[in-house]
Amino acid sequence: MSRLTVFGLIMGVALALAGCKPSAPTPQVFKTQTDALEKAKGVEQQLQQAQDKAKAAEDEQQK
Template sequence: MMRSAVIGLSLAAAALALAGCKPSAPPPQIFKAQTDALEKAKGVEKQLQDEQVKHSAEEAEQEK
């Protein structure tokens, strides 16, 4: 019983060691166009929010 556990753990360790040696393939770029568009939209949203904050600060300064 103990011997089979040791063998099993040894095989698992060997499998992990061998799996770590394989070069990983780059992830597929299936949704590249969509992710690029999403990143661009996030950038535009950030710019709009920054402009809104700036505009609000200018209005508050004028009211003083």
């Protein structure tokens, strides 16, 4: 392709993109599900910490 053709294509794409408006933020369709998932991850972390404490206490008693 010639340089003029490439330049024309680049300018056409640039003009097309310049005319675009930024899109609106996407709606939170799955917000309740993601909130529930985050809450479950928090509960899982709390349970893991409680299990670690219980194991440490058990190990301490065996000494």
